[in-house]
Structure formats: C-alpha cells, structure tokens
Amino acid sequence: MKGAARVSEAELHAFADGQLSEERALTIAVWLADNPFETARIEKWRAQNEALRRAFPPPERDRPTLAVRASAPESPPIQPTASALGAYRARQKRRRAWSLGAAFVLGAATAAAITAASLRTLTTPEPPQRVAVVEIAPAPDNLAARATDAWRTYAQDSAHPIEIDGRDPKNLLGRLHDRTGLDRLPAIAHARLLGGRVLPARGHNAAFLLYQTEKGEKLALMAEQNGGVTSPAPVGASDIRALTWSEGGFDFALVGPAAAEQLRTTGALPPSR
Amino acid sequence: MSEERKTPPYVDALRENVGELRRFARALVSPASGRTADALVQTAIARLSIPARATDDPLERAFGEIVRLNRRRVRERGRGLDAPESGTMGEDDRRDASISGRIAGMPLDEREALLIVGLVGLGYEAAARALDLPSSSVVSRLMRARARLDGATTGSGSRPGHLRVVK
Numbered sequence: 001m002k003g004a005a006r007v008s009e010a011e012l013h014a015f016a017d018g019q020l021s022e023e024r025a026l027t028i029a030v031w032l033a034d035n036p037f038e039t040a041r042i043e044k045w046r047a048q049n050e051a052l053r054r055a056f057p058p059p060e061r062d063r064p065t066l067a068v069r070a071s072a073p074e075s076p077p078i079q080p081t082a083s084a085l086g087a088y089r090a091r092q093k094r095r096r097a098w099s100l101g102a103a104f105v106l107g108a109a110t111a112a113a114i115t116a117a118s119l120r121t122l123t124t125p126e127p128p129q130r131v132a133v134v135e136i137a138p139a140p141d142n143l144a145a146r147a148t149d150a151w152r153t154y155a156q157d158s159a160h161p162i163e164i165d166g167r168d169p170k171n172l173l174g175r176l177h178d179r180t181g182l183d184r185l186p187a188i189a190h191a192r193l194l195g196g197r198v199l200p201a202r203g204h205n206a207a208f209l210l211y212q213t214e215k216g217e218k219l220a221l222m223a224e225q226n227g228g229v230t231s232p233a234p235v236g237a238s239d240i241r242a243l244t245w246s247e248g249g250f251d252f253a254l255v256g257p258a259a260a261e262q263l264r265t266t267g268a269l270p271p272s273r
Numbered sequence: 274m275s276e277e278r279k280t281p282p283y284v285d286a287l288r289e290n291v292g293e294l295r296r297f298a299r300a301l302v303s304p305a306s307g308r309t310a311d312a313l314v315q316t317a318i319a320r321l322s323i324p325a326r327a328t329d330d331p332l333e334r335a336f337g338e339i340v341r342l343n344r345r346r347v348r349e350r351g352r353g354l355d356a357p358e359s360g361t362m363g364e365d366d367r368r369d370a371s372i373s374g375r376i377a378g379m380p381l382d383e384r385e386a387l388l389i390v391g392l393v394g395l396g397y398e399a400a401a402r403a404l405d406l407p408s409s410s411v412v413s414r415l416m417r418a419r420a421r422l423d424g425a426t427t428g429s430g431s432r433p434g435h436l437r438v439v440k
Contacts, residue, residue, distance in 0.1 A: 056300040058292040
C-alpha cells in the first residue's frame with residue numbers, strides 16, 4: 001500500500017498511555033477515526049486506568065500530590081483537534097514530497113539488493129515506497145568538490161571519522177535531523193553505514209554519512225538542503241569520483257574511490273539516462 | 274547556636290510522594306493488608322537512604338525497591354500468599370471489589386506492569402527501569418494484564434502482536 005505503515009497491538013497500548021511521539025500519536029488518531037472497534041478498545045484501557053485509580057486511592061492520611069504524574073506524558077486525545085489535524089496533514093504533504101526523493105535512492109538500492117541476492121549484504125535497504133521520476137537539471141554548485149574535501153578529511157581519519165556511530169541510528173538521525181533537516185538515513189546496498197556528522201554548508205549545515213563497502217572502501221554521502229531536483233551526474237577526473245544530484249529539497253553528493261559507474265552499481269543510484 | 278539540618282533533595286521527593294508509594298504498594302500486595310504495604314514502603318525508603326547517582330530519580334528507585342521487596346515476600350511465602358489474609362480486606366477493596374479482586378487474582382508479573390503504568394502513571398521506559406525488565410517485556414505484560422482485566426484472554430478479541438495497516 002502506498003505510503004503505508006503498520007501499527008502493532010503494542011503501539012495501540014502506547015497510544016492509550018501517551019507513550020508515542022506527537023507525530024505518531026496523531027497518525028494513529030487519524031487512523032482510529034475509521035476504526036471504531038480499536039477506538040473502543042483504547043477507551044476501555046483508559047477506563048481501566050481510571051478504575052484502578054478509583055479502586056486504589058491514595059491513603060487518606062497522605063496529602064495527594066501530582067508530582068509523579070506531572071512527569072508522565074499526557075495521553076493524547078483519540079479525536080485530534082482540527083488545528084492538530086491541519087498541521088499533521090501539512091507535515092504529511094511535506095513528507096510525501098521528501099519520500100518521493102528518498103525513494104529514488106532507496107528504491108534503486110533495494111532493486112540492486114534483490115538482483116544481487118546471492119551476494120552477502122552488510123546492510124538491509126529500506127523497502128521502496130515508490131520510484132520517482134526525476135527531471136534532468138543542472139548539477140548543484142560545488143557540492144561535489146566540498147563533499148570530496150570532506151571525504152578526504154574524514155573518510156581518511158582513522159581515529160574520529162564520525163561523530164555518531166551508525167549502530168545507533170536513532171541518535172544519528174535525531175542529530176542530523178535537528179541540524180540539517182534530513183529525515184532518514186539512506187541505505188546503500190553492499191555497504192554498511194559507519195556513522196555520520198554535521199558539516200558546515202553554504203550558511204547552514206550539511207549531513208555527512210560515511211559507509212564502508214564490502215571491499216573496505218569508504219563512501220561518503222553528503223546532503224544539504226536546497227530547492228531543486230536534478231539527476232545524478234558524475235563529477236571529477238581523479239581517482240576520487242563524486243556523483244551529485246538533488247531531490248526532496250536536498251543536494252546529495254556520493255563520494256568515493258570507485259569510478260562513477262562503479263558507484264552507480266552500489267545500488268544507491270539509478271542508471272544514468 | 275542552632276544547627277540547621279538540611280535534608281537531601283531525594284528525601285524531600287520521597288516525603289512528598291509517600292502517598293503515591295503507599296497507594297502503589299497497597300494495590301501491589303492486595304489483598305494483603307495495608308499494614309503489609311506500608312511496611313514495604315518503609316523498608317524501601319530506608320534502603321534508599323544512601324543516594325545512588327545524582328541523576329537517578331529517587332521516586333522511580335523507590336517504586337523499584339517496593340517491587341523487589343514484594344517479589345521477595347512472594348517467594349518467601351510461596352503461592353499461598355495471594356490468598357486473602359483473614360479479616361484484612363481493606364475498605365478500598367470493598368468499595369470496588371470487582372477491579373481490586375481481578376488485580377489480586379492476576380499473576381504478579383502482569384499486576385506489576387499494570388499498576389506501575391496504569392495506576393502510578395510511569396512511562397514505559399521508567400517502568401522498565403523500576404521493574405528491572407526490558408521495556409518490551411513491560412509492554413507485553415501490560416497487554417496480557419489488560420486482556421485479563423477485561424476477561425478477554427481467551428476470547429476472540431484482538432490478537433496481541435497483530436499488525437494493522439494504516440495510511
């Protein structure tokens with residue numbers, strides 16, 4: 001299903017207890033509007049909590065305080081407010097725009113992974129949601145040169161090539177999202193995400209993600225916000241090559257020692273047109 | 274010259290919330306007497322007299338200590354513990370016999386998860402620390418407890434872990 005996500009039984013309980021992020025809670029609240037049976041179950045669990053509090057009131061000689069519950073998250077309303085729904089739909093619209101671009105990379109990565117199923121992969125690409133048609137447009141400015149410089153500085157740094165380890169993707173994505181707006185960590189077939197860092201870029205910040213191929217080569221993916229959409233284009237004549245493209249409001253540069261066509265076959269990019 | 278003794282912040286936090294601790298303990302040990310619950314709370318607070326790391330939440334630690342003490346109490350007294358103590362049913366139990374009776378009849382692991390989340394209001398991560406469990410275990414026990422409370426453990430209601438597709 002297009003843009004589908006799944007919600008588990010555990011997630012419904014987390015919703016009832018106010019344990020989900022605001023965004024996820026809103027997603028489920030919207031879904032619940034069409035699922036009265038599940039809505040009734042959530043209401044029942046909340047009623048159980050209330051019944052528990054009534055059945056076991058604080059002992060009378062103690063003055064009740066709200067200090068404990070003050071630190072507990074509020075349970076979200078099952079029916080979201082109109083303003084919350086409006087904001088949610090706007091975010092969904094922006095996210096779909098981004099997912100069009102992200103799926104461009106992820107879809108190609110997954111396709112490559114399937115065709116090379118006999119090869120051992122060190123990373124599992126995310127399933128594609130759709131493959132976008134990307135209009136051909138000029139490649140971004142000097143992104144390739146800056147990405148190559150960053151690759152030379154950090155990919156060659158044996159001690160501290162990254163700020164945050166890729167084995168902690170939640171923390172890594174949180175950091176990159178806060179500083180650069182990047183919404184997800186692109187997967188590259190046959191390469192493992194080592195980690196990432198934040199770099200300066202054209203007056204704001206760029207995300208720098210470092211991968212390692214099965215051959216041990218380091219690949220860097222640099223992403224910074226922009227407004228254009230372009231197709232991948234090779235840049236550079238030395239042994240260090242870069243591919244740049246733009247999509248989903250970001251400029252991307254993939255840098256590594258492999259030649260441009262080899263970089264394409266990593267599965268991160270679609271074939272050139 | 275008077276000497277002013279300043280209590281550490283964690284003592285104040287416990288003192289302010291001793292009612293919540295006693296409430297949790299009473300529900301946890303139900304149908305045992307309120308005296309049993311209060312004794313657990315007293316012991317738990319006494320054990321916290323040596324503060325752990327400054328970043329620890331003393332209240333969360335106190336809930337965790339009550340849970341550990343009660344588990345030990347259950348082990349020491351065996352299965353017979355869950356039988357009501359003669360003549361000790363509290364007024365609260367009589368006021369809402371249906372839900373307190375079901376709580377009392379629950380397996381201890383489910384009861385702990387349900388009470389720490391549903392009664393105390395701790396978040397899943399904090400509950401996991403207090404119960405010394407992975408948060409996934411807390412959630413699965415909570416799910417079972419709610420189903421049991423609803424009398425739906427063997428019914429044809431929802432299947433735990435069942436996935437639904439949402440847009």
